[in-house]
Structures are given as C-alpha cells and as structure tokens.
Amino acid sequence: MNSNNPIIDNIANPHELERMYREEPDAFKKSFTYAWEQNSNSPVLGVWYQRLYFQDKIRTEKAPLLQKDFITMGILAILAGITTRILFHYVDDNTIAPINIVFGILLFMAIYFVTNHVPNKKVLYTLASSFLISGIFLNLLPVELTDSIILVYIHLPIFLWVVVGLAFTGNEHGRGSTRLAYLKFNGEFAILYACMAISGMLLTGLTMQLFKFVGMDISEFYFENVVIFGAAALALVAVYLVSRNLKLAKNIAPYIAKIFSPLVLVTLLVYLITVMVVGKNPFLDRDFLLSFNGVLLAVLAVTIFSITESGKDEKKTISDYMNVALIILALIIDSVALSAIVFRLSSYGISPNRLAVLGVNILIWANLVVIMLSYLRFLQNKTGPLAIQDAVTKYLPVYGLWAAFVTFTFPLFFN
Template sequence: MDSNNLIIENMANPHELERMFRQEPEAFKKSFAYAWEQNPESQALAVWYERLYFKETVHTEKASLLQKDFLSMGILAILAGIITRIIFHFVEQQAIAPINLVFGILPCMAIYFVYNNFPKKNVLYTLAASFIISGFYLNMLTLEHKDSILLAYLHLPIFLWVLVGLAFTGNEYGIGSARLAYLKFNGEFCILFASMAISGMLLTALTMQLFRFVGMDISQFYFKNVVLIGAAALAIVATYLVSRNLKLAKNIAPYIAKIFSPLVLLTLLVYLITVTWVGKNPFLDRDFLLSFNGILLSVLAVTIFSITESGIDEKKGISDYINFALILLALIIDSVALSAIVFRLSSYGITPNRLAVLGVNLLIWANLIWIMLSYMRFLQNKTGPLAIQNAVTKYLPIYGLWAAFVTFTFPLIFN
C-alpha cells in the first residue's frame, strides 16, 4: 500500500482520510509530509497540517493545564504511598496476603488515567466495580498456601493490569491503536521506572551507610517508611512523565528493542542447543518444564515489546526478520511445553497448577500462531503492518479474561 498516493488521492474525501489516520496514525503522519510537499495549495491538507503540527500559542492555558496535571499526580503519588504503607502494615500482621500491595498502586494509576481522560459512565462503573469486587474477593480467600489460592494470587495482577489498560484507553478501548498505545506506555514506563528505581537504590545504600557510620541501623525503618512509600509513589510519577510525552523514555525504548531482540534470539538459540545436547527432558523434569514456560513468557514479552517499540513500517528491515524468528522460536518452545503438559496431565492427573499452565500455554500458542501468520503475510507484501498490530492488541482482553477466570473460579473449584 502506498500511503502517500492514498492521501493525495483522497484529498477530497475527508471520511477516508480520517479512517486512514485512525487506523495507522504514525504511518499517516510520515506519509503526510510528502503529500503536503506535493500539494501545498490544498485547503484540505492545510487543515490536516494544522491538526498534526499545531503548537499551542496560549502559554498561560498550557501552563495551567500542566500545573493541574502535576497537582493531580502529586496527590495520587502521596495517596499510593500511604495506601501501600497501610496495606503493608496488615501484611506484616499476617492479616492479609502480600498480593494486596498491588491495590496500593494499580487503582491509583487507573484513577490518574480516568481523571485525565474521563470515560463514559459504563466504563467508569466497570472499572470501579471490578477493582472493588477483586479486593473483597481476594480477602475472602483463606490465607492458606493451597495451589488454587496461589494461582489466584499470581493471576490477579494480570487481570488488574488489563483494567488499568481499560482506564488508559477510556472510550476507545475497542480501537487497536489505543491498545497499542497502552503497550507502548508499558514499555516506556518500565524503562523509566527502572532508571529512577536504580537511582533510588543508590540513594538508599548511601543513606543507610551514612547512618551506620554513627552506629545506627535504620534499614527496617527506612524500608517501611521510605523505600516502600517511595516505590509506590514513583509508579505514579513514572506514569505522569510517560503520559506527558517524556522524550527520554520514548527515545531510548526503540533502541533498546532493536538491541535487545537479537541478543535474546542468540542467547535462547544457544540455550536450547545446550539443553538438547545435555539431554534435559521437560516431559519428566517438572522444574525444567517450569523454566521452559518462563522462557516462553520472556520471549513473548520481548517480541511484543520489540513490535510495539520498534514500530513497523511498510519498508521491511532486519528487525522485522528478527521479530519473526523470535515468534517462530517462541512457537517451538510453546509446542514442546504443551506436549509436556498434556503428557503430565495424562500420566499424573489433573491439578490446579497443571490446568492453569495448560490454559495459558494454549492461549499463548493461539496468539503466536496469529502473530506469525500476520507477520508472514506482511513479509510477503500481502498485508500492511496493521494486521500484526491487531494480532497483538486484539488478543489482550483474552489474557485478562483467563486471568479473571483463574482468579475467581479456581479457589472455588479446587477448594
């Protein structure tokens, strides 16, 4: 598809231009420059030029908006820190499960997105009800280390992460580009949070050493009242900075994706050859099967991160072929893992752990097939990059539904 020609051809068709922009905003913007250069007299393109490149001239209004956003961020950051500290107190008393700590951060992130992009009432009510019901349900479970309850603890954050995604996308939750923006946000958020967290760890080490010089050990107090509160508040600060279009994370993320993907591919190929050589068997070795699944999730995460952060242009590059190789590798790993899980189920019977692992592996396998087929058609010039992005974004709610199913039903089924 030649987007440049399409923009020029549809200058008199505003509906088609709007559709093209909503489907692929980044590609549209890149292609627009050529169309505008060729047709500077076009009134329709002049309107689009102002829409794409308009710069705010009323500085007082912009400053006021930034001040308002900063204030809301500050309040939510303090609130997240205080809530997390209160929850940790009850965790210390063994009154509630440690997983409750996520309720100090994720709801505040959701509130930040809702405040800055207020959605319709049905979205708002869904978010509020889901968080409240999840919190009540989690704390109705017994504090036993049963497999079904531990699985609920593991899957709850995934479900809540999808809810934060709903808050992020707001009324556009059904649009692929909005979901893709949420995935990009996560990549940039992790980079920025990690960068600031490393600085925080250095400050913590320095502070505790300074107090040791005067014979005081403040490690426990500092962790409870500074590190814990600071980490929770930092998540909201990172959310604000990424949302405000911080250039640092946005500029670094694509390069990390391009550098990290080939390194992961090479490392995993060497690892798989090595474990095959030494005769490790995921069918019989349970711990190795778990590590195999860990590798699978890592490859899937790296692949999605690479797709969303590197971007996919009409012109194919080496990164596209590396992504495709990673997808094939993940599919091979998942197929082996699925075979081993089915073997263990048929040989040793059904348990909550085996059923949960089987379910998530089946979901990942289907998602990888979809992404692989989309990428294959893209590399063969049969489709555009939108098909690959759809394969990634449209599948996200299914992971959330599975996480909700495990969280809310497994403790009841395997009681």
C-alpha cells in the same frame, strides 16, 4: 540593510540563516528578537518565528492543564504511598495476603487515567466493580499457600493490569491503536521506573551509610516508611512523566527493542541447543517444564515489545526478520511445553497448576500463530505493519479474561 544584525543582512539567504541557527542557536535567537521587531511583516521571519517559539506558545497555552495534571499526580502519588504503607503493615502482621499491595499502585494508576480522560459510565462502573470485587474476593480467601491460591496471586495482577488498560483506553478500548498505545506506555513506563528505582537504591544506600557513620541503624525504619512509600509514589510519578510525553523513555525504548531482540534470539538458540545436548526432558522434569514456560513468556514479552516499538514504517528491516525468528522459536517451545503438559495431565491427573499452565500455553500458542500469519502477510507485501500490531493488541482482553477465570474460579473448584 542593517549590517549590525546578521539575520536582517541575510533575510534573503535561507541557507545562511539555517547555518547560523545550527551553529549558534542561542545567539541566533537573540539576534532574531531585534530582527523580528523591525521586520514583523516579513514572511521569511514569520516562518522562523513560528519555528522558534511554537513550542513555547503550546507550553504557555497548556500551563493551567499541566498544573492541574501535576497536582493530580502529586495527590495520587501521596495516596498510593500511604495506602501501600498501610497494606504493608497488615501484610507484615499476616492479616492479609502480600498480593494486596498491588492495589496500592494499580488502583491509583487507573484513577489517574480516568481523571485525565473521563470515560462513559459503563467503563467507570466496570473499573470500579473490577477493583472492588477483586479486593473483596482476594481477602475472603484464607491466607495460605495452596496451589489454587498461589495461582490467584499470580493471575490477579495480570487481570488488574488489563483493567488498568481499560482505564487507559477509556471509551476507545475497542480500537487497536489505543491498545497499542497502552502496550507502548508499559514499555516506556518500565524503562523510566527502572531508572528512577536505580537512583532510589543509590540514595537508600548512601542514606544508610551516612547514618551508620554516626552509629545509627535505620535500615528497618527506612525500608518500612520511606522505601515502600517511595516505590508506590514513584509509580505515579513515572505514569505522569510518560503521559506527558517524556522524551527519555520514548527515545530509548525503540533502541532497547532493537538491541534485545537479537540478544534474546541468540541466547534462546544457545539455550535450546544446550537443552538437547544435556538431555533435559520437560515431559518428566516438572521444574524444567516451569522454566521452559518462563522462557516462553520472556520471549513473548520481548517479541511484543519489539513489535509495538517498530512503528508504522512499511519498509522491512532486519528487526522484522528477527521477530519472525523469535516467533518461530517461541512456537517450537510452546508446542513442546503443550505436549509435556498434556502428557503430565494424562499420566498424573488433573491439578490446578497443570490446568492453569495448559490454558495459558494454549492462549500463547494461538496468539503466536495469529502474529506469525500477520507477519508472513506483511513480508509478502499483502498487508502493512498495522495488521501485525492489531494481531498483538486484540489478544489483550483474552489474557485478562483467562486471568479472571483462574483468579475467581480455581479457589472454588480446587479447595
């Protein structure tokens, strides 16, 4: 044995090799290089070689692809920033509606997904026509804030979000697993983008203050030419990082889901008790009914986020029971909201706002029922967690179709 090399000395002692690696991985790698050169036929060292350098080999093999992805992201990020800045100029002049700015981000996100995994022509034509028709239709509408046009401004981003989901899933848009991956992507994207946005705000504040020290106010120029451009470009950077399996967002997302579910549950219980004590009536108070629906959407979002981050573990956890409790409360809220909307329709007549809220509440109620039934079967050991996730993902196109219906028909029916 070579007493100068601890790895060769302990080549027959796997426990000691593992201890050495865990205590000083860098020193272990240095010693391993010499040991491998002297004993490249050793099966033990062969296993260690793959363990130490497997990821390095993958990165080396994927280097050209990584470079291509990075260049694609850089080009699309710059184009997204420039497009958003141009759109903002026309928005500032009241030439076009402010909601046009979503095209400067969502369009290039869709292009990024398509360039990485080119789908078939049917999907490509659907994507292109969806963005083109949406852009033309939106800008044919008058730039005014009537009820039906406000509904377009609310529902168009939802429709385009589903269209971006089609670009993400590509040829596998019918599979629940790929739709689930898109939902997970959105959660991780939101976390990462929020972190970068906070950093950007700190940089903006520092920059403003530095220029104020020399007597210059650059706030308007900086916002119009740096903040707007950067906000759009950062979206593409976040898409790239999440797509490249950045561990930060992926590691944080499950913990956020586990923390927020009980917090939202407790907050919602306190809120509902307070509502009953105060005596607020969603049947008569329009603003309260809107806030009630806002709470419902928030609960639905948290529940779906928690389900998508729960993984495929067959074992029941406290998070599953939290999700069930959240779904039950959401169903109660939605049932009250539906009753209030029907009451207002029968009392005050049909309006675009009431029809839109009625439609989305019916969709959410049906979605919650399907998720609830899947969860009950899971808790009774009749199905696995995949059935719950399928109950969530199969509703994505339904929301997209409803958003498209409101966007493209309400301005025609309600002038």
